[in-house]
Amino acid sequence: MSAPIIRVxxxxxxxxxKGIVVNTPLRGVSFEVESGKTLGIVGETxxxxxxxxxxxxxxxxxxxxxxxxxxxxGHGELNSQNxxxxxxxxxxxxxxxxxxxxxxxxxxxxQLKIVAHRQGLDHHQxxxxxxxxxxxxxxxxxxxxxxxxxxxxxxxxxQRCMIAMALLGIPKLLIADEPTTAxxxxxxxxxxxxxxxxxxxxxxxxxxxxxxxGLVSDIADNIAVLYAGRVVETGxxxxxxxxxxxxxxxxxxxxxxxxxxxxxxxTAIPGQVPANTLTIVGCSFASRCSQVxxxxxNDPALKEIAGRNVACGVVTR
Amino acid sequence: MLKFVGKRLVSALFVLFGATIITxxxxxxxxxxxxxxxxxxxxxxxxxxxxxxxxxLDQSVVIQYFKYLKxxxxxxxxxxxxxxxxxxxxxxxxxxxxxxxxxxSIIFATLFGILLGIWAAKNAHKLVDxxxxxxxxxxxxxxxxxxxxxxxxxxxxxxxxxxxxxxxDTELKFLNPIKHVTGFPIFxxxxxxxxxxxxxxxxxxxxxxxxxxxxxxxLISRMIRANLLEVLSxxxxxxxxxxxxxxxxxxxxxxxxxxxxxxxxVVGLSAAYLLTGTFFVEDVFNWPGIGKFAxxxxxxxxxxAIMGITLLGAMGYLTINxxxxxxxxxxxxxxxxx
Amino acid sequence: MKTLVEFKRYLLxxxxxxxxxxxxxxxxxxxxxxxxxxxxxxEGRGVENIDHIGFGPGWHHWMGTDILxxxxxxxxxxxxxxxxxxxxxxxxxxxxxxxILGLVAGYMxxxxxxxxxxxxxxxxxFPPLLLALVAVSLLGPGLxxxxxxxxxxxxxxxxxxxxGQAQSLKSRAFVEVASAMGVGTFTIxxxxxxxxxxxxxxxxxxxxxxxxxxxxxSLAFIGLGAQPPQSDWGLMVADGRGLVFDQWWVATFPGLxxxxxxxxxxxxxxxxxxxxxxxxxx
Numbered sequence: 028m029s030a031p032i033i034r035v036x037x038x039x040x041x042x043x044x045k046g047i048v049v050n051t052p053l054r055g056v057s058f059e060v061e062s063g064k065t066l067g068i069v070g071e072t073x074x075x076x077x078x079x080x081x082x083x084x085x086x087x088x089x090x091x092x093x094x095x096x097x098x099x100x101g102h103g104e105l106n107s108q109n110x111x112x113x114x115x116x117x118x119x120x121x122x123x124x125x126x127x128x129x130x131x132x133x134x135x136x137x138q139l140k141i142v143a144h145r146q147g148l149d150h151h152q153x154x155x156x157x158x159x160x161x162x163x164x165x166x167x168x169x170x171x172x173x174x175x176x177x178x179x180x181x182x183x184x185x186q187r188c189m190i191a192m193a194l195l196g197i198p199k200l201l202i203a204d205e206p207t208t209a210x211x212x213x214x215x216x217x218x219x220x221x222x223x224x225x226x227x228x229x230x231x232x233x234x235x236x237x238x239x240x241g242l243v244s245d246i247a248d249n250i251a252v253l254y255a256g257r258v259v260e261t262g263x264x265x266x267x268x269x270x271x272x273x274x275x276x277x278x279x280x281x282x283x284x285x286x287x288x289x290x291x292x293x294t295a296i297p298g299q300v301p302a303n304t305l306t307i308v309g310c311s312f313a314s315r316c317s318q319v320x321x322x323x324x325n326d327p328a329l330k331e332i333a334g335r336n337v338a339c340g341v342v343t344r
Numbered sequence: 345m346l347k348f349v350g351k352r353l354v355s356a357l358f359v360l361f362g363a364t365i366i367t368x369x370x371x372x373x374x375x376x377x378x379x380x381x382x383x384x385x386x387x388x389x390x391x392x393x394x395x396x397x398x399x400x401l402d403q404s405v406v407i408q409y410f411k412y413l414k415x416x417x418x419x420x421x422x423x424x425x426x427x428x429x430x431x432x433x434x435x436x437x438x439x440x441x442x443x444x445x446x447x448x449s450i451i452f453a454t455l456f457g458i459l460l461g462i463w464a465a466k467n468a469h470k471l472v473d474x475x476x477x478x479x480x481x482x483x484x485x486x487x488x489x490x491x492x493x494x495x496x497x498x499x500x501x502x503x504x505x506x507x508x509x510x511x512x513d514t515e516l517k518f519l520n521p522i523k524h525v526t527g528f529p530i531f532x533x534x535x536x537x538x539x540x541x542x543x544x545x546x547x548x549x550x551x552x553x554x555x556x557x558x559x560x561x562x563l564i565s566r567m568i569r570a571n572l573l574e575v576l577s578x579x580x581x582x583x584x585x586x587x588x589x590x591x592x593x594x595x596x597x598x599x600x601x602x603x604x605x606x607x608x609x610v611v612g613l614s615a616a617y618l619l620t621g622t623f624f625v626e627d628v629f630n631w632p633g634i635g636k637f638a639x640x641x642x643x644x645x646x647x648x649a650i651m652g653i654t655l656l657g658a659m660g661y662l663t664i665n666x667x668x669x670x671x672x673x674x675x676x677x678x679x680x681x682x
Numbered sequence: 683m684k685t686l687v688e689f690k691r692y693l694l695x696x697x698x699x700x701x702x703x704x705x706x707x708x709x710x711x712x713x714x715x716x717x718x719x720x721x722x723x724x725e726g727r728g729v730e731n732i733d734h735i736g737f738g739p740g741w742h743h744w745m746g747t748d749i750l751x752x753x754x755x756x757x758x759x760x761x762x763x764x765x766x767x768x769x770x771x772x773x774x775x776x777x778x779x780x781x782i783l784g785l786v787a788g789y790m791x792x793x794x795x796x797x798x799x800x801x802x803x804x805x806x807x808f809p810p811l812l813l814a815l816v817a818v819s820l821l822g823p824g825l826x827x828x829x830x831x832x833x834x835x836x837x838x839x840x841x842x843x844x845x846g847q848a849q850s851l852k853s854r855a856f857v858e859v860a861s862a863m864g865v866g867t868f869t870i871x872x873x874x875x876x877x878x879x880x881x882x883x884x885x886x887x888x889x890x891x892x893x894x895x896x897x898x899x900s901l902a903f904i905g906l907g908a909q910p911p912q913s914d915w916g917l918m919v920a921d922g923r924g925l926v927f928d929q930w931w932v933a934t935f936p937g938l939x940x941x942x943x944x945x946x947x948x949x950x951x952x953x954x955x956x957x958x959x960x961x962x963x964x
Contacts, residue, residue, distance in 0.1 A: 084586055086582055086585060086586055111588055112588070113588075114585070114586060114587060114588035115586060115587030115588040115589075116588065119586075119587075120583075120586045122579060122582075122583060122586075124579065127578065127579040127580065128579050128580055128583045129580055129583075130580040130584070130598055130601075130602065131580070131602065131676075131677075131678060132601045132602055132605075132675065132676055132677060132678075133598075133601070141584075141589060141593075141598075142587050142589075145587055145588055145589055176677045176678070178677075178678055192587075
């Protein structure tokens with residue numbers, strides 16, 4: 028049992044307009060990740076999972092306000108002062124769409140060199156490490172890749188480049204936001220395997236954000252299910268996915284085509300994700316829950332039950 | 345890259361070819377008698393018949409066109425009706441002064457347009473931004489000729505900072521005559537070490553160049569601001585920030601490079617305005633360039649001169665667009681792959 | 683198609699566009715009610731008043747008098763008429779001609795498209811104002827000739843714009859469906875394509891109104907546009923050229939009128955563009 032590399036406490040994000048908070052897409056998320064381990068953050072679109080990743084690095088739009096604490100091993104509490112040192116060096120980020128994540132007017136080489144320079148590597152060191160990484164992510168014709176512009180490479184190749192860029196400085200933590208969503212399934216598999224192998228090789232902590240539970244379940248040690256900006260269930264992947272306790276988690280798993288082939292029939296969760304969290308009273312899932320009761324008018328806290336944490340007043344009675 | 349340039353050049357030549365067709369049509373379809381124009385109202389029948397024969401007007405249109413084309417290519421662009429000089433000669437002697445002014449105007453407009461646009465984008469939605477936007481819209485709403493007069497009124501009449509008209513002080517011809525090397529006045533003065541003339545020339549150029557450049561300045565600053573704002577919201581900028589790249593590098597290197605290519609299009613468009621803008625600016629400031637020659641020719645209906653100016657204008661416009669295309673391809677690699 | 687109510691709301695939120703809207707309306711009213719607003723309507727129309735030459739701005743003549751003694755304010759007020767008239771006529775005619783040709787070229791495709799587009803390219807290979815200048819010079823000076831010349835230079839822009847739109851719309855599903863159901867070509871063009879073309883068309887036209895006024899003023903300034911004794915702003919500025927150092931008001935106020943009018947149209951045009959199609963840029 029190693030100590031956590033990163034600990035997030037009550038991370039929340041408000042969106043404000045002219046000084047007034049108009050929405051709180053992230054309403055207090057807490058978790059920790061150990062070195063070498065993977066945490067999968069899953070949920071539907073709009074549950075706040077991408078915001079979680081972005082807010083760790085404070086990459087939020089100007090009208091967003093971040094609350095809560097983030098603790099990083101070796102740096103203590105992260106604030107605006109030490110954030111500049113941490114970005115890209117201690118914590119790296121992999122974006123969803125590789126084509127839009129690269130600057131279209133510069134070659135791959137130039138962009139990698141800019142990041143290498145930022146890491147404090149000199150010209151020769153940088154070149155060597157860039158080539159090494161590109162080979163490690165499985166690219167063959169490295170010279171061609173280096174001299175290419177982003178629009179000349181395929182999505183899969185670009186994503187590999189992005190992974191290489193993220194690992195130039197061997198970060199303590201890698202956050203991967205939907206790294207395979209924009210790729211077709213065979214390539215997606217390869218990329219996921221690649222990330223997994225690199226993690227084993229370099230030992231960084233990994234936060235894998237995805238709407239695809241099946242994908243995450245393959246490599247995540249622990250899993251956190253998000254709904255309407257809150258964690259509703261969290262624990263080891265095996266436990267949570269084999270025996271989901273929270274009604275939402277159960278609904279989510281039943282809605283997945285592959286799982287339901289066994290269970291029999293696709294079941295969609297009735298209703299919709301709340302658009303604005305300020306209007307929620309009590310449990311955020313209550314309006315769609317099949318087990319809703321009177322006590323659900325009170326917002327449930329995360330409580331431990333059956334080896335994992337669940338935020339449901341009915342289940343954790 | 346070279347293939348791109350080659351393709352553009354070929355298409356430019358085709359367009360030029362088409363331009364000659366238009367000028368030819370215009371010069372022949374005019375509902376009037378060229379003899380009357382050349383000799384005046386007292387032209388006799390014999391004179392007009394002789395002139396017709398001379399100008400080849402008794403032959404078929406197609407033959408006339410090829411004769412016209414041959415003349416153009418061999419440098420025979422006709423004779424100006426007002427000055428009785430060869431049109432090409434007139435154009436060649438007057439173009440340099442105008443080009444110098446256009447050059448200075450474009451540099452000024454581009455440099456300050458870009459800086460202003462960056463300033464506005466960096467301070468988006470604040471007072472600075474609003475002021476720049478108002479300024480830009482105002483700059484493209486000003487009548488060039490009126491602006492020139494206002495500048496004269498204010499900077500010459502009231503403040504006495506600059507000379508009102510002309511390219512150089514008249515005394516310069518006697519005190520510090522410029523040696524003719526390339527034909528470009530200030531440039532020649534510069535390379536022959538005649539710094540009095542350089543200073544004098546630049547002093548005279550300030551107001552006209554400023555007047556000419558304001559329109560482009562407005563267009564460019566607006567475009568840079570809009571493009572930069574859009575670029576700054578792109579994912580790859582977020583990625584750069586995620587990697588802790590310094591904000592100054594993000595803005596001036598990573599973002600600006602992406603915001604520039606469409607600006608070159610705007611520079612080309614405003615260059616077109618610059619070309620015809622010189623007509624009015626030179627008129628107001630009495631600048632001895634193509635613009636003044638053109639306005640005189642247009643008012644006097646000096647056909648050969650007008651045709652020459654039109655063709656020259658088309659050539660200039662095409663050249664500017666060609667340069668713009670090439671620069672844009674250099675800045676934005678995606679264009680090269682087309 | 684957004685409604686006028688929404689536009690009103692947009693105007694109230696965007697001060698600059700509101701200013702443009704108000705300016706344009708103001709100029710329109712001035713032009714319409716000129717004979718009633720102008721202090722000296724006769725002078726506004728061009729009648730001389732030799733006794734009054736050389737008056738500067740003051741109580742009797744808010745903008746002074748010009749070289750022939752006419753009240754500048756009245757002339758400036760009357761000057762709104764030719765300015766607006768030429769702007770509206772030129773844009774209307776150029777847009778109509780350009781739209782028709784553009785629709786034909788874009789929807790028909792093939793050699794018709796090629797021919798029309800080559801002709802457009804020919805016209806567009808010259809710097810914009812140059813063709814107009816040459817055309818007026820050859821036709822002879824005067825307001826109507828200037829208008830005609832401007833139409834000649836302007837129509838290709840509209841043809842190109844509409845043709846591009848028509849081309850992209852042609853392959854859209856709803857057009858193909860209509861065509862497959864046997865709806866006649868003319869009806870398809872009129873009903874489906876034209877309606878979708880109107881938005882960029884309106885945006886372009888609104889912006890062009892200002893530009894045409896500038897162009898017409900410039901033509902008048904060098905003597906190729908409106909002729910004396912018409913009250914044209916460009917002409918008035920030209921009149922005041924020689925006097926710019928002593929009787930500065932003669933040239934300044936008409937030019938100011940041009941500036942404010944064009945500014946109004948540009949602000950309004952910008953506002954309309956942002957309102958109708960927020961994603962587009964110049």
